[in-house]
Each structure stands twice: as structure tokens, then as C-alpha cells.
Amino acid sequence: MCRTCGCSFRSRDFGNIERFIEPCILLLLSKSPSHGYGLIEDLEKHCDERVDIGYLYRTLRRMEKDGWVESDWEENEAGPDRRTYTITQEGKDFLRTAATSLIRTDKLIQRFLEGYQKNYQNNKNV
Amino acid sequence: MCRTCGCSFRSRDFGNIERFIEPCILLLLSKSPSHGYGLIEDLEKHCDERVDIGYLYRTLRRMEKDGWVESDWEENEAGPDRRTYTITQEGKDFLRTAATSLIRTDKLIQRFLEGYQKNYQNNKNV
DNA sequence: AATACTATATGATATTATCATATATGTGTA
DNA sequence: TACACATATATGATAATATCATATAGTATT
Structure with missing residues (x-):
């Protein structure tokens, strides 16, 4: 439930970049090393979205613990x-894995949207 | 960290349907009412993936509490x-919102994949 | 009687995400 | 000099999401 207004819409948003933050960070770092605050601005530029800064810093430390940066x-x-972050070979390997996963996600979403739009055209009031 | 083998690859998988489970359930229910076990099979058929059954049941109860079903x-x-679930008007409204979010997600992922493939073609070893 | 499939449910725990707040450096300006 | 402001990193507390294991029970098959 949404904490702000108590409505039944989850705070969870299916469109937010947080859900793919690690691949996005790794892609940016694969172009050039960067630091937390810089990444925030890059992410905003590329994804039109301001990522929670505390979450980003914690994500970066976690990724370092995992050996990706x-x-x-x-x-x-x-x-x-x-604190400047550099991508590691392990991080590059994971980026490749994540890209494969995201190709699959993309197909799933498109399949979903096709099904949704089909219902919509059939006037099913969805 | 992955609990099974202890490697640094998170159990989090960017390609799994759990990340979009509510819209998928609502889309299925907008076609016809169904029950947990049936939804599991439908999801597997449509998404080539076996969803954790306990998670699905809990998600359905949560969605009911939220008024979507x-x-x-x-x-x-x-x-x-x-226990047969039916989508409500609130659920249909949310499905529409979720579809909009997923269109955005789809664009973000495609932008990511374009960036990734561009790097890959430039022989950047990513 | 034992096994398998269908069906729902929950305990315990791990992981992910949010919101608020603390701390500190340098720049501009009142 | 004092203050506000942008840059920069970090963490406490808590909420929400996801996983794994296990319990329970009806029906069909062997």
C-alpha cells in the first residue's frame, strides 16, 4: 500500500529504473569510471528519473562487495x-548476463502489452 | 548473494516474471476468472516460467486486500x-496504469540494450 | 495402503527499496 | 563573517518484496 496517501496502489512502480539499476550502472561504468553523484546525474539524463541517492550509494557498495566494481x-x-568506481571483469561478465535477461524481460513485456491491447481493442473494458 | 552456491550473482534475476506478476495476473483475470493453481499453469504457458506457488498465493491475497480482485x-x-478470483473495476484501473508503466519500462530496457549493443559492436569488451 | 496430482496456506528468513537524516567540502552572496 | 546552496558520501530505521521450506487436505491411480 502506498505510504503517502494510504491508497491501494502499491508504491511499487513497474516503470521505475530502480528495478534495473545494476545493469544501468554497469553500462555507464563500462563507458568510463564514475562516482555516485555523477552516476545519479547520468541516470537522470538517460532515464528521465531521479534515483534515490541513498539507495544508489548502498547499491554501489553492494556491487563492490559482489566484485562487479x-x-x-x-x-x-x-x-x-x-569515491570513483571502475567496472571489473566480473562486472562485465554480469552485464552480459543481465543484458540477456533483459532481452527476455523485454519479450515478456511486449507479449503482455500485445495481450493487453488486444483485450482493449475487443472492448473488454480493461 | 546467491544462496544456493554462494557466488556473487544475486538471486535477483532481471528476467523473471515475478517482477511483473500483478499486471500479468490481472491481464489473465481480465480474460476470465481463475484460481491460484490455474494461474500458475497459465503463467507458465504464457511466460515459460514456473512461478513460486507460495508467492503467488500470497500475492493474490494481497491483491484482494488492495481491492484489485x-x-x-x-x-x-x-x-x-x-478459491476463484475475479478482477474488480479497481483492478482494471490498475491494470491500465501498470500497462502505461510497462510501456515506459519497455522503452528504458530498449534504450539500455541499444547502448549495450553499441558498446559491444565497438569492441569494448563488455 | 502408498503414491501422485491438485489445491491452498503460512512460518521463517533473505533481499530489495524507501524515507529521513547526518556529515563535510567548496562556492557564491548578503 | 555568516549564511545559503550545490556537491558528495553515508547510514539508521523501516517497509515491501521474494524465496524456501513445510503443513494440510481432497481425489485419482496403482
Whole structure:
């Protein structure tokens, strides 16, 4: 149930990028190393969505524990120092696996949408 | 971390139907009322995947609490009685919302896959 | 009587996601 | 100098989602 207004719509949103955050992060890092705050901005630019910043930082630490990324502190004269993340070989391998999974997800969603639109055209009031 | 073998691959799978289980159930129920065990088989047929049966039952009860479906016991001479679920108007409304979200998700995934394949073609070893 | 299939349900726990808040550096400005 | 603001990382508390195992029971088959 939605915590904000108590309605029956779950806070869970089937369209949010959080559900695919790891592959998206890995894809960005496969282009060039980056840090948490930078990734937030990249994700927003690419996905038109502001990811919860606390969740992103925790996700990055978890991904490091999992061996998909590595991090080092980078000095930053223009502001606070940054923890810069680099993708590892394991991370690249996982990215490939995730891409395969997402191809499958994409097919599932398209199958769903076809079924839905078919019902809609048949005037089934759905 | 994967509980079965302890590897760093999360049990979380970006391709599984559990991530879109509610819209899929609602779509099936919008065609005709059904019961848990029947839905499991339908989902397997449509999505080539066996959903965890305990999870499905709990999801159905949650959806009922949320007002998306209603249930009644139906006598079954050929086996144990069945709890038959029917979609409500609220469920139909949510199905429409979910479809919109999934169109967005589909676009996000395709954008991701385009980016990924572009990297792959450029021989970036990802 | 034992086994298999159908059918629903829940205990225990792990994982994922959200919301709020703490801390600190540098820049601009009142 | 004091303050607000953007950048930057982190974590406490809690809610929501997902997994795995197990319990219970009716009907059919061997």
C-alpha cells in the first residue's frame, strides 16, 4: 500500500529504473569510471528519473562487495573528494548476463502489452 | 548473494516474471476468472516460467486486500475446492496504469540494450 | 495402503527499496 | 563573517518484496 496517501496502489512502480539499476550502472561504468553523484546525474539524463541517492550509494557498495566494481578515492579541488568506481571483469561478465535477461524481460513485456491491447481493442473494458 | 552456491550473482534475476506478476495476473483475470493453481499453469504457458506457488498465493491475497480482485470458494468435484478470483473495476484501473508503466519500462530496457549493443559492436569488451 | 496430482496456506528468513537524516567540502552572496 | 546552496558520501530505521521450506487436505491411480 502506498505510504503517502494510504491508497491501494502499491508504491511499487513497474516503470521505475530502480528495478534495473545494476545493469544501468554497469553500462555507464563500462563507458568510463564514475562516482555516485555523477552516476545519479547520468541516470537522470538517460532515464528521465531521479534515483534515490541513498539507495544508489548502498547499491554501489553492494556491487563492490559482489566484485562487479572497484572503488578508489579521487581528490576533487572543486568540492568534496569522490569515491570513483571502475567496472571489473566480473562486472562485465554480469552485464552480459543481465543484458540477456533483459532481452527476455523485454519479450515478456511486449507479449503482455500485445495481450493487453488486444483485450482493449475487443472492448473488454480493461 | 546467491544462496544456493554462494557466488556473487544475486538471486535477483532481471528476467523473471515475478517482477511483473500483478499486471500479468490481472491481464489473465481480465480474460476470465481463475484460481491460484490455474494461474500458475497459465503463467507458465504464457511466460515459460514456473512461478513460486507460495508467492503467488500470497500475492493474490494481497491483491484482494488492495481491492484489485475478489475471491469466492468454488466447489470442485474433481479435486479440492478452489478459491476463484475475479478482477474488480479497481483492478482494471490498475491494470491500465501498470500497462502505461510497462510501456515506459519497455522503452528504458530498449534504450539500455541499444547502448549495450553499441558498446559491444565497438569492441569494448563488455 | 502408498503414491501422485491438485489445491491452498503460512512460518521463517533473505533481499530489495524507501524515507529521513547526518556529515563535510567548496562556492557564491548578503 | 555568516549564511545559503550545490556537491558528495553515508547510514539508521523501516517497509515491501521474494524465496524456501513445510503443513494440510481432497481425489485419482496403482
